[in-house]
Amino acid sequence: MSNSNQFDAIVIGSGIGGLTVAALLSKLNKKKVLILEQHFVIGGFTHEFKRIHKFKWDVGLHYVGNMEKGEIGRAVFDYITDGKLQWHKMPESFEKFVYPDFTFEEFADPQKYKADLIQRFPKEKQAIERYFFELKTIAITANLPTFLNPLLKLIFPSLGKIHRQTTKEYFDQNFLDVKLKALLASQWGTYGLPPSKSSFATHAMVIYSFLTGGWYPVGGASEIAKHIMPVIERNGGKALTKSQVTEIIIDKGIAKGVKVQKFHVSQAPVEEYYAPIIISDAGAFNTYTKLIPENDLIADYREEIKSFPKGSSAITLYLGFKESPEKLGFRGENHWIYTSYEHDKAFQEQKAKPDQVINSCYLSFASLKDPTATAHTAQAIIFVDYDFFSQWHKQSWKKREETYYDLKEKITQNILNFVESRYPGFKELIEYKELSTPVTLEYFNQSDRGAIYGIPAIPERLGKKWSNPKTPIKNLYLTGTDVMSLGIMGAMMGGVKTVGILKGSFGFFNIMSKCIQESSKAEKTADVVDCDSEALLQSADRIISESSNRELTHR
Structure with missing residues (x-):
């Protein structure tokens, strides 16, 4: 085994959960961490892509909450980026909920x-x-x-x-x-x-997490990974792209390493990397059903997670504008557009027939959220059923049959007509458009049925053993949204939770304490820690105290 293949920890996937784990292990424990990413760019749903050399979009960030200076989310982000990642706050009126007979604005003040x-x-x-x-x-x-x-x-x-x-x-x-x-x-x-x-x-x-407003990284979503990687590289860590983990190496119930091939190249040679800690940010479903070989220790987990309800998927329409959408009165706020007050009924109608029915849409303007943007863009997102597109899932990206692209164009026009009906003149601003579907998501992030949020956030998910960071396989852990909550913030806190498990009973609180203290020092004032950060630490102290008292009582 060569030193080039040996690391202190291996992280499967470079989403924000995996990046957070790697950064914390490097910064807190001086670990040499290898990140393996199947895509050709790191960042997971925080990465970006560009078209015609000017239009740039994030693929899943959109906006982040809990990022006011002193809030918990901001403290963690500052810690894992050494405070170098800058954030731009959205307008005070950052959400507009648009219904048939009224529009309600949510301000960044609970x-x-x-x-x-x-x-x-x-x-x-x-x-x-x-x-x-x-x-x-x-x-x-x-x-x-x-x-x-x-x-x-x-x-x-x-x-x-x-x-x-x-x-x-x-x-x-x-x-x-x-x-x-x-x-x-x-x-x-x-x-x-x-x-x-x-x-x-x-x-x-x-x-x-959004009650105090929405925030966006200055320079775009890709700045997140850009500023986290130096913290990881400081102790010899690195990230490899186009590197798909095909199997977690397990010997006598202990995770020892991973097998890796070039992404979407079945005949590529297999490489092996080893570490005493393996952490999967590939999702609970992929980890238990695809990456772990047949093993009696996880047999029940595998069957249960396979039969668990599936998460929803989405269509995203990426738009590039000839001129600023401010012309129509947009200021960088999000627009949630609905034709009905019955969200469930509307969702059922739309998800099964997006080529015929568009009755809700999320509209986001990344270029108005990023003060450094040089070209104006937007995204329109609708939630749909994967089955509507499943017939094309085995066909390669950009090489699917013509009927798929005809369908995409029809849905594109339906979405644009839907937005135009609320905001006349919207279509006239468009210079470029591109639609992604559930099979696009499935191809790039290998998620089960293109599930954008992984395991669905239904009540039955609570308490499932396979959503715990610690797996039945010794030295194998999970991280990301499946072990915590959803979205960028949920995935990042999932990273904190996983490293907290590695550090012992109160590891989470120790990590949060370091993040908050460093954030406070950076501001050169102790009162920067907001009431929610204090509430978390006070809750911890209170519960730890009660736990200690109970332990003493029962001795």
Whole structure:
């Protein structure tokens, strides 16, 4: 075994979960980490691509919450980039929820957002206040280690019931107004499932992260990996692209390394890399069903995850403009456009026939979020069923039969007509357009059925053993969204959670403490840590104290 093939840790996949793990292991433990990425560019859903030498788009970032200076997300990002990644805040009115008879703006101030909701729905005041309280409770306690769950149930007795509810069940139980229920669910695209399917706990964690606004990396999404890699390389680590892990090497129940081939080249020679720690950011489904050889230790996991409900997929229309969309009044805010208050019914209609029905759309303007952008772009996203495109999944990218491209053009025009009906003049601005489908996602990230968010965020996912960072295979761990929550922030915190497991019982809190302290020092003031960062640490101290007291009592 040559030294060139030996590392302190191997990370499979370069999404933000994998990059976070690698950076933390390098910075905290001086580990030499190898990242293996099957795509020809690193970053996962934080990478970008360019067309006709000027138009640039992110493929999955769109915007990030919890990034105000002093907030937990910002502290972690600052830590893993040595504070060199800069962020641009979206407009104060950063979300527009567009319905047939009204448009509601969400401002980057939770108190104003709550007050605006109460002003519009005064009869629901008590329920709205309870909703905001429970968003915060769920978001903060979600970051605590699972072994503290028994204590959490004593401190927050209602949490267990809420965690088992769908978003629709929670809304139906707490609210009366149909429009209010629809409004609060407007951002369901950030976790990929409509109210009757999604876990309210996931809804709470994701929505809470955006209450203080949305942010975008200065220079574009690819700046994230660009600023994380030096932290990894500092201790001899590196990332290899076009390197598809085909198998995790396991000997007597212990993960020892990985087998790698060039991406989409079946006859390419197999290379092997070894490390005492293997961490998969390839998703729980791929890890248990494709990467681990037949093994009695994970047989039950494999069968259960195969039969678990599948995640949703999406179509993204990438647009390049002749001139700034500010001409039509856009300022960089997101637009969530709906034709109905019944999200579930609308989703069912659209996902099965996107060539005929477009009744909802998420519209994002990356170029208006990035102050360095030199050409104007947008993305229009709709959620669809993978099965509608499955007949083309075995055909190669850019080499599929003509009927596929005809269908793409029809859907493209349907989406543009849908947006045009809300914003006249939109189509006239377009210079370039390109549509990606679920089979595009499947081809590039090897996700099961092009599932953009991995394992679906349904209540049944809670507590599944295969969503734990620690696997039954010694020295093999998972990271990313499947072990935490969804989106960029969820995947990054999944990285923190995995390294926390590696560092012991209270490793998560130790890591967060270092991130917050370094962020605070960078600002040269101790009071930069916001109330939520303090709340997390205070919750940890409180629960650790109670745990210690109980341990002493039972000795």
